[in-house]
Amino acid sequence: MTPTARRNRLALRTTGAGAAALLALSACSSSDSDSSSSKSSSSSSSSSSDRLSGTVTVFAAASLKESFTTLGKQFEQAHPGTKVTFSFGGSDSLAASITGGAPADVFASASPRTMKIVTDTGDASGTPVTFVRNQLEIATLPGNPDQVGSLKDLTNKDLKVVLCDKEVPCGAAAQKALDASGLKLTPVSYEQDVKAALTKVELKEADAAVVYRTDVRAAGDKVEGVEFPESADAINDYPITVLKAARHTDTAKAFLALVRSAEGQKVLTGAGFLKP
Incomplete structure (x- = not known):
């Protein structure tokens, strides 16, 4: 075989190897892309299924009016499709309304004594937790x-x-x-x-x-x-709980979580409340 023929055959082998490598790389890239697309689709589906919705009605002590109003707006902005409504007043009157059947999802009281009115009748879902104190x-x-x-x-x-x-x-x-x-x-x-x-x-x-x-x-x-x-x-502990009759339990729990979060505590302590 002449030198020229050997060079041509070597070139053909090199070209063939390069093409094979490109095909393998393309297949791998396509596989990764499909996998990534599948993960993205799965993540999007999960996010969609976890999205909160519905109205949460919060019965809260009158002293929480300014702080909770602020937190309610923050919650709605963070969770489009939700709405937080409030009923502020004396904790004893609110507790009596709840035990009397008034529709509410969350109760935030200004004292353990008034919260006990609700827990004693079995209207609370779970154990109330203290989220702030006041002087x-x-x-x-x-x-x-x-x-x-x-x-x-x-x-x-x-x-x-x-x-x-x-x-x-x-x-x-x-x-x-x-x-x-x-x-x-x-x-x-x-x-x-x-x-x-x-x-x-x-x-x-x-x-x-x-x-x-x-x-x-x-x-x-x-x-x-x-x-x-x-x-x-005479410092008062403020307990909060999701109520058993809550219509949108997940959304109610999410609002309670915001109240107890670092972001929620920042709003409350900024208003003069003491940490629990």
Whole structure:
């Protein structure tokens, strides 16, 4: 065989080997692409099946209004197709409504005692968990014109003082603080929830009210807050639970998870709540 013929045959072998390699690479690439496509399709299907939907109705203590409203909006943005509605009020009234059959998915109470009303009737799904705590503060008129500096100052008969009803967690906590300090206080009125008590001061219908410090903060410059040491003896734990009658259980559980998450805790502690 001539040198020229040998070179031609070698070239043909090289070309054939290269073509075979390209075919193998193409087949491998096609296989990987199909596999990737299959995984992507599977992931998309899984994501679709896990998507939350439906309306979640949350019964929550009045002091949670600002924080929960913010969290509700965040939840809806994170889960398109969901809606969070709220009913805020005194925890005892909310508990009574739930045990009376009112439609609700989540209950967030301002005290273990009012949560127990719901658990005792078997309306809670699972064991309630404490997600925040709250401390009392005195709310006075802007500038504190009466120079209120202590819980004892509220016993001044010339002052119009408002308290929450004793059956409401903020009222029970106020009474506990008064008992701990040996003080007796006769308010001009007892209000059904903490927001109602605070409103009395905001409207200048009262000189002071014993409320939560979170409510003082939420009111901004409408009131002025005065801390008092006895409040440390009356800190309220706030429990939360999904209710047995929840219509969209997965969505309700997801909202509860947001409340307990780092993101949820950031909103709550930013409003003045204490970590559990």
